Amino acid sequence: MEWLAGIEARVALLDAALRPIAEEPVDIGDPGWEERMRQRPSAMDEAGVRAEAETVLRAVLTAYADGDDASRVAPRGLFARHTAFRWGVSLAFAPTPDGFRLRLPHLSAVDQGSDTRDELLALRDLCEDARRAGIDLGPLLREAAALSSRVDKYGMGSTRDILLRAAG
Structure with missing residues (x-):
């Protein structure tokens, strides 16, 4: 997977930028926590990585959709290894x-x-x-x-x- 070598480094950087947000504790005993979570910007915006994250995600999903069964294993592995990226990056649709x-x-x-x-x-x-x-x-x-x-x-x-x- 030629695309994987280059894209994995970009995903790893995004994962590192998103990890502090993904792992930030939420005190569900605190009144109003749900509303504060709804009011919060997306993780991509909070980390300042939206443009890069969307570009990388599009590349991963294009490779996934265009690939065969064997080549789709690599994108699945990316999401498995980079859990903050998996959690915090999405495309508006x-x-x-x-x-x-x-x-x-x-x-x-x-x-x-x-x-x-x-x-x-x-x-x-x-x-x-x-x-x-x-x-x-x-x-x-x-x-x-x-x-x-x-x-x-x-x-x-x-x-x-x-x-x-x-x-x-």
Whole structure:
């Protein structure tokens, strides 16, 4: 993977910039903590890395979507190794078929992250956004499933299986 050598260094720098934000403790016993979290800027903005982070994420997702099963292992590994990058970097997308087509490979490449339950909640929210926008997400979920890992990492099904179940 030629792209991986260059991109991994950039991802590592972004991961280091985002890590203090990702690991900052949150006192959920403190009244008003939820509102303060909602008011806070995105991690990319807080770290001052939005432009670079979005550029790098687009490159990773393009390589992921354009690759074959064997080459998609490398982007999944990037997200597994660089957890602050995985947590804090995302692309804004419009609630259109093309917007969801952009978002779903990201969900696929994260490959359940550290906890399948978090990804299931993200997928549920994504599906609800699509329903509200009147978009039939089924075909797009099946497209993303075709890119996805068949490995059942945490006993709740593989990412491919999860996306296919959501597609109906």
